[in-house]
Amino acid sequence: MAKSEPSKTFKMIKTLLAVVIIVAASIGGTLWYYEKSGFGQANAEPPENASVATKAVPLAMPIFTPLEPFTVTVRNEQSQRILYVAITLRMADESSRRTIIEYMPEVRDRVLRKLAEQRPDHVQTAEGREALVQALRNTLQEPYLPQNTGPAITSVLFTAFVVQ
Numbered sequence: 001m002a003k004s005e006p007s008k009t010f011k012m013i014k015t016l017l018a019v020v021i022i023v024a025a026s027i028g029g030t031l032w033y034y035e036k037s038g039f040g041q042a043n044a045e046p047p048e049n050a051s052v053a054t055k056a057v058p059l060a061m062p063i064f065t066p067l068e069p070f071t072v073t074v075r076n077e078q079s080q081r082i083l084y085v086a087i088t089l090r091m092a093d094e095s096s097r098r099t100i101i102e103y104m105p106e107v108r109d110r111v112l113r114k115l116a117e118q119r120p121d122h123v124q125t126a127e128g129r130e131a132l133v134q135a136l137r138n139t140l141q142e143p144y145l146p147q148n149t150g151p152a153i154t155s156v157l158f159t160a161f162v163v164q
Contacts, residue, residue: 063091065100067108069160072115074123081120086160087111089140092152099151103144110139120163129158 069086091097100107114135122128133156141150 063094063097064157065089065091065097066159067104067111070108070111070115072112072118074116074118074120074163076119076121079120082162082164083115083118083120083123084160084162084164085115085158087136088157088159089153090155090157092154096151096153099144099147100140106144107140110142111136114139124163129161133158 066088067086069084072083072085073080074083075081089100091100114132118128118132123132136156137153140156141153143150
């Protein structure tokens with residue numbers, strides 16, 4: 001019986017050693033795979049020889065052009081109401097902003113005409129306001145004569161919107 005106990009202990013040590021080797025190999029393989037695939041490298045420092053294209057580019061400051069508020073009478077079959085709207089345009093570039101400022105009388109005329117076409121029940125819905133935004137953007141991006149191209153407007157923002 002004395003001989004069987006060391007062999008049981010020896011088998012248990014061999015089994016435990018085999019388990020430790022398998023676990024260590026598994027962890028090592030996983031770490032090697034993660035290192036090769038770049039997993040978990042999002043917060044790591046870029047290598048010194050990384051190209052300029054991979055570095056973060058600071059975003060340009062937005063160019064906003066506020067317009068004086070508009071007050072327009074809008075009608076439907078049953079009634080007429082007053083629409084008060086303050087609009088700010090987000091421009092794609094400085095030359096577009098200058099175009100809007102230089103042609104402000106024509107810009108205001110285009111906006112007033114587009115606002116006067118609206119129905120009060122339609123502009124009070126989210127879909128109506130979104131359609132108005134698209135219509136204003138398309139109208140204001142048309143060329144202002146004698147220029148061949150219109151300004152680049154990225155957004156039409158309502159800063160006040162009241163229907164009475």
